[in-house]
Amino acid sequence: MASIKDVAKKAGVSIGVVSRAFNNYPDISEKTRQKIFEVAKELNYSPNIVAKNLSSKKQMTIGLISSGMLDSGEKDSHISFDIFKGVYTATKENQYELAIYLIDSQEQRGKSYAKFCLERNIGGTILQGIRTDDPYFEELLDTNIPCVLIDIGVEKEHELIRTVSIDNVGASRKIATYLLQKNHRDIAIMAGKREAYVNNWRLKGVYEAFEEFNLSLPEERILYGEFSEEIAYQKAKEYLKDHKPTAFLCFSDLMALGVLDAVKEAGLKVPEDISITGFDGLMIAGYTNPPITTIKQNFFEIGQQAARAVQRLMEGKETEKHIFVDYELIERRSVSAL
Amino acid sequence: MASIKDVAKKAGVSIGVVSRAFNNYPDISEKTRQKIFEVAKELNYSPNIVAKNLSSKKQMTIGLISSGMLDSGEKDSHISFDIFKGVYTATKENQYELAIYLIDSQEQRGKSYAKFCLERNIGGTILQGIRTDDPYFEELLDTNIPCVLIDIGVEKEHELIRTVSIDNVGASRKIATYLLQKNHRDIAIMAGKREAYVNNWRLKGVYEAFEEFNLSLPEERILYGEFSEEIAYQKAKEYLKDHKPTAFLCFSDLMALGVLDAVKEAGLKVPEDISITGFDGLMIAGYTNPPITTIKQNFFEIGQQAARAVQRLMEGKETEKHIFVDYELIERRSVSAL
DNA sequence: CTGTTAGCGCGTTCAC
DNA sequence: GTGAACGCGCTAACAG
Numbered sequence: 078m079a080s081i082k083d084v085a086k087k088a089g090v091s092i093g094v095v096s097r098a099f100n101n102y103p104d105i106s107e108k109t110r111q112k113i114f115e116v117a118k119e120l121n122y123s124p125n126i127v128a129k130n131l132s133s134k135k136q137m138t139i140g141l142i143s144s145g146m147l148d149s150g151e152k153d154s155h156i157s158f159d160i161f162k163g164v165y166t167a168t169k170e171n172q173y174e175l176a177i178y179l180i181d182s183q184e185q186r187g188k189s190y191a192k193f194c195l196e197r198n199i200g201g202t203i204l205q206g207i208r209t210d211d212p213y214f215e216e217l218l219d220t221n222i223p224c225v226l227i228d229i230g231v232e233k234e235h236e237l238i239r240t241v242s243i244d245n246v247g248a249s250r251k252i253a254t255y256l257l258q259k260n261h262r263d264i265a266i267m268a269g270k271r272e273a274y275v276n277n278w279r280l281k282g283v284y285e286a287f288e289e290f291n292l293s294l295p296e297e298r299i300l301y302g303e304f305s306e307e308i309a310y311q312k313a314k315e316y317l318k319d320h321k322p323t324a325f326l327c328f329s330d331l332m333a334l335g336v337l338d339a340v341k342e343a344g345l346k347v348p349e350d351i352s353i354t355g356f357d358g359l360m361i362a363g364y365t366n367p368p369i370t371t372i373k374q375n376f377f378e379i380g381q382q383a384a385r386a387v388q389r390l391m392e393g394k395e396t397e398k399h400i401f402v403d404y405e406l407i408e409r410r411s412v413s414a415l
Numbered sequence: 416m417a418s419i420k421d422v423a424k425k426a427g428v429s430i431g432v433v434s435r436a437f438n439n440y441p442d443i444s445e446k447t448r449q450k451i452f453e454v455a456k457e458l459n460y461s462p463n464i465v466a467k468n469l470s471s472k473k474q475m476t477i478g479l480i481s482s483g484m485l486d487s488g489e490k491d492s493h494i495s496f497d498i499f500k501g502v503y504t505a506t507k508e509n510q511y512e513l514a515i516y517l518i519d520s521q522e523q524r525g526k527s528y529a530k531f532c533l534e535r536n537i538g539g540t541i542l543q544g545i546r547t548d549d550p551y552f553e554e555l556l557d558t559n560i561p562c563v564l565i566d567i568g569v570e571k572e573h574e575l576i577r578t579v580s581i582d583n584v585g586a587s588r589k590i591a592t593y594l595l596q597k598n599h600r601d602i603a604i605m606a607g608k609r610e611a612y613v614n615n616w617r618l619k620g621v622y623e624a625f626e627e628f629n630l631s632l633p634e635e636r637i638l639y640g641e642f643s644e645e646i647a648y649q650k651a652k653e654y655l656k657d658h659k660p661t662a663f664l665c666f667s668d669l670m671a672l673g674v675l676d677a678v679k680e681a682g683l684k685v686p687e688d689i690s691i692t693g694f695d696g697l698m699i700a701g702y703t704n705p706p707i708t709t710i711k712q713n714f715f716e717i718g719q720q721a722a723r724a725v726q727r728l729m730e731g732k733e734t735e736k737h738i739f740v741d742y743e744l745i746e747r748r749s750v751s752a753l
Numbered sequence: 754c755t756g757t758t759a760g761c762g763c764g765t766t767c768a769c
Numbered sequence: 770g771t772g773a774a775c776g777c778g779c780t781a782a783c784a785g
Contacts, residue, residue, distance in 0.1 A: 078533040078558075080778055091756045096780060104754060126534045127468050128778035131761050135780095147500055151698045155489065158496040162485055165517055175515065179503055195416040196464045198761095220416075360489045364702055418762055429772045434764055444770060466762035469777050536777095 079120035088116040099124055126174065136200025138174035139164075139387055142190050144206035147181045152306070152361050153331055156376050157205070160227065163380020164203055171388055180207075190217040201387040203227065203380075208272075223390035225383045229274045239386045239396055241379055243404040245275050248372045249282025249328075250289075251406055252354050255370075256324050257290050260415040261352060265316060266294070267327040267336055269304040276304075279328050279356065298322070302332040310335030317343045323352065323415060330355035330362040333369050337411075348413035358407065367410035378402050417458035426454040437462055464512065474538025476512035477502075477725055480528050482544035485519045490644070490699050491669055494714050495543070498565065501718020502541055509726055518545075528555040539725040541565065541718075546610075561728035563721045567612045577724045577734055579717055581742040583613050586710045587620025587666075588627075589744055590692050593708075594662050595628050598753040599690060603654060604632070605665040605674055607642040614642075617666050617694065636660070640670040648673030655681045661690060661753060668693035668700040671707050675749075686751035696745065705748035716740050 085092040090109060098105055098113040117123075130137060141164050146157040161177075168175045178193050190213045194202060205227040207214055217224065223237045231238050256264055266283055269276040280299075287294045300316055302309030309332035313325065317339060325340070327333040333355030340351050347353055347367055355362050358373030379402050389396040423430040428447055436443055436451040455461075468475065479502050484495040499515075506513045516531050528551045532540060543565040545552055555562060561575045569576050594602055604621060607614040618637075625632045638654055640647030647670035651663065655677060663678070665671040671693035678689050685691055685705055693700050696711030717740050727734040 082778080092779080093757075093781085094755060096778095097755090100780080106754060109754085121530075123530050123534055125469075125536070125778055127465055127536050128761090129780075131463075131465050131469050131763090131777090132779040132781085133761085147504070151493065154496060155492055158492060162517075165515070166485070169517075177503065177513065177515070179500075179507075192459075192461055196461055198463070198465050361699065361702060364699060366704060420762080430763075431765080431772060431774095432770085434762095435771095438764075442770060447770080463762050466777090467764075469761090469779090470763045470765085471777085472764080 078125075079117075079122040081122075081124070083120055084113065084117050084122050087120065088113050130174075130198055136198055136391065137172065138176050138197060138199050139168050139384060139391075140176045140178060140190075140194050140197070140199040140202040142178045142180065142193070142202055142204050142207065144180040144182055146179050146206065150306075150331075152334070153357070153359055155360060156357065159376035160205055160380035160383075163377040163382075164384045165380075166377075167381040167384035167388075173384075173388060189213045191220045191222075194222055195220065201225070201391040203383045203387055205383075223387055225387045225390070227379060227383055230278075234398065237390065239390060239398060239400065241383045241386060241400040241402060242275070243372075243374050243379075244401045245278035246282040246285070248404045248406075249279035249356070250286045251282070252356070252370075252372055253283045253286035253326060254289070255406060256326060256352065256354060256412065257286060257292070259352075259412060261324040262292065263320075263322045264294075264298065264324045264326050265313075265320065265322040266299045267302045267309050267313065267325055267332045268299055269302065269328045269332070271301060273304070276328060283326065302327070302329075302335065304329050304332060306331045306335040308335070309333075310339050313339035314342065317345075321351075324412070325351065325353045327353065327355050330357045330359035330369060330371055333362060333371070333411075334365065337365060337369070348411050352412040354412060358405075363407075363409065365411075369411045370409045371407050373405045373407045375402055375404070416463075417455075417460040419460075419462065421458055422451065422455050422460050425458065426451045468512075468536050474536055474729065475510065476514050476535060476537050477506050477722065477729075478514045478516060478528075478532050478535070478537040478540040480516045480518065480531070480540055480542050480545065482518040482520050484517050484544065488644075488669075490672070491695070491697055493698060494695065494712075497714035498543055498718035498721075501715040501720075502722045503718075504715075505719040505722035505726075511722075511726060527551045529558045529560075532560055533558065539563070539729040541721045541725055543721075561725055563725045563728070565717060565721055568616075572736065575728065577728060577736060577738065579721045579724060579738040579740060580613070581710075581712050581717075582739045583616035584620040584623070586742045586744075587617035587694070588624045589620070590694070590708075590710055591621045591624035591664060592627070593744060594664060594690065594692060594750065595624060595630070597690075597750060599662040600630065601658075601660045602632075602636065602662045602664055603651075603658065603660040604637045605640045605647050605651065605663055605670045606637055607640065607666045607670070609639060611642070614666060621664065640665070640667075640673065642667050642670060644669045644673040646673070647671075648677050651677035652680065655683075659689075662750070663689065663691045665692060666694050668695045668697035668707060668709055671700060671709070671749075672703065675703060675707070686749050690750040692750060696743075701745075701747065703749075707749040708747045709745050711743045711745045713740055713742070 081092045085095045098110050201223040203225045226240045228242045300312045313336040325336045355369045355371035362369040382400050419430050423433045436448050539561040541563045564578045566580045638650040651674040663674045693707045693709035700707040720738050
């Protein structure tokens with residue numbers, strides 16, 4: 078491939094000028110600029126990004142560091158994929174390069190994130206599926222590389238950290254309210270993992286809804302399905318042995334699937350005997366029998382917003398601490414009014 | 416981050432030696448090698464891939480060029496994702512870098528593949544979802560960059576081209592035979608796009624199966640659903656107006672979904688009145704009512720094999736012209752025996 | 754406005 | 770076995 082030298086030579090100028098022409102410097106005569114582009118087109122030249130990356134001070138590559146993408150199940154893998162596509166799209170929009178680092182949660186988590194970034198001149202990262210107490214995350218922060226976190230919170234404010242997610246509290250309150258408005262009172266909550274941010278946010282939303290209705294939510298009505306279909310199935314099955322709630326409010330669609338199975342297995346009908354709601358907007362939740370009412374997240378947009386936020390950070394622009402992405406309550410047929 | 420200079424200085428050697436130590440050159444005394452690695456660990460040094468990429472002659476980055484990943488539907492997007500994961504995994508195994516180029520089939524297909532590769536010092540590519548008559552593909556070949564194609568064939572042998580897919584002819588013959596063995600005779604074929612390689616391979620397999628049973632397959636029993644759920648639905652609906660086949664053999668699960676809808680809408684039962692088979696192994700096809708018997712492809716492995724093949728090509732090793740990945744006939748409940 | 758030059762971090766001869 | 774020096778393709782001062 079033609080290099081900058083070839084263009085310079087053929088255009089009868091020095092490489093410096095060619096470089097500046099391609100980087101839109103103002104201090105070049107229109108004539109030579111024209112000439113340079115003309116020659117460049119002839120030679121089919123376009124600047125080598127690797128070299129550019131090495132010599133330039135500005136970092137133009139974004140790292141997407143994601144845990145759980147490789148071992149996500151077939152039912153929910155499209156979440157990761159949508160995030161990825163959103164990130165890719167927004168990254169490409171502005172000529173940034175994207176470097177992907179997938180961490181397999183099983184294996185001893187390979188190389189440190191910081192090392193990954195430093196080796197590749199990565200100037201900003203998007204982290205998904207990691208935890209704030211991840212030692213590699215702490216290390217990454219020490220390098221002063223901006224980070225945008227998806228679906229988790231941060232305890233202390235940090236100049237180089239931003240977060241993006243839906244308003245989990247609000248969304249959760251919304252779907253709980255939805256159930257309460259349909260006169261459900263004996264609602265069992267299929268929560269996720271106790272440590273997870275989203276779990277606690279969603280729990281908060283549920284409590285808020287109950288409070289608004291002047292209702293209390295006894296601890297024993299909260300089950301922890303660990304965001305797993307199988308565990309949720311087991312927990313629901315167990316619970317149904319000596320309880321008969323009018324509804325299950327689940328903190329993920331995956332768990333809702335498990336609950337749906339358990340309910341059916343108990344000889345109960347959905348939604349006639351028991352209503353079920355999910356959370357996330359998995360594709361499959363729209364094709365179960367009955368299809369499940371849920372909160373649909375726009376993961377593509379989450380990815381996009383994350384990528385745009387990290388770009389702003391890299392460019393030193395102002396950026397909100399937390400970016401909320403819209404969500405939507407999708408009414409399907411898994412809930413009946415009492 | 417520490418650079419090679421820092422290590423050299425602290426270890427009391429020149430950068431040349433450090434470089435050679437890290438690249439496993441034999442001509443270094445064990446003592447200095449030890450010393451260098453020791454210092455490197457202290458400084459938390461690891462070679463900058465960008466610089467390495469620029470200075471080194473060997474290309475260590477693989478390009479994944481994929482059309483249709485961005486605009487794949489929610490039901491079949493996991494195909495692309497699985498391929499991607501397979502490619503990623505195999506790429507990482509051997510310290511190759513991965514550069515991804517997603518082409519949106521709507522937009523005017525952006526930059527040429529060749530340019531994309533040249534700009535990034537990409538030494539080998541994996542192409543998915545593109546067509547052999549794509550002008551950018553031809554251009555890419557001219558650059559002498561090895562290409563591995565997924566799910567398409569090549570007319571003429573080419574030193575730098577390899578292809579990977581399942582044995583579509585065999586798989587198709589297998590599922591057709593499966594239907595024939597269950598005494599289905601009036602089988603309608605929901606084929607894909609006439610131009611697509613996979614379509615023609617699958618068609619070939621079907622013909623082979625019919626021949627084996629000494630049966631003929633009249634042209635009018637072949638419908639073209641364009642690999643689209645909606646079009647397949649329309650075609651099936653139309654067809655059912657004046658035909659009542661005992662089975663629909665579909666060239667994709669997506670089309671099988673459309674056909675399933677059409678059959679149900681016609682007041683017919685699956686599989687009692689009409690049997691249906693799919694192709695691909697989409698997740699959703701396992702959760703329809705009834706779940707659909709299909710050929711399951713292992714897209715993860717397809718991606719893996721493609722990545723390994725391109726590596727072999729890049730390393731100048733022998734590689735088979737076409738790599739066949741295993742598939743599996745999954746029996747579910749959409750087919751009845753007559 | 755343009756040319757020159759010094760890096761960016763590393764690989765790779767080529768002497769010694 | 771090791772160091773010096775050049776080059777990969779480009780950016781970014783700086784001088785003119």
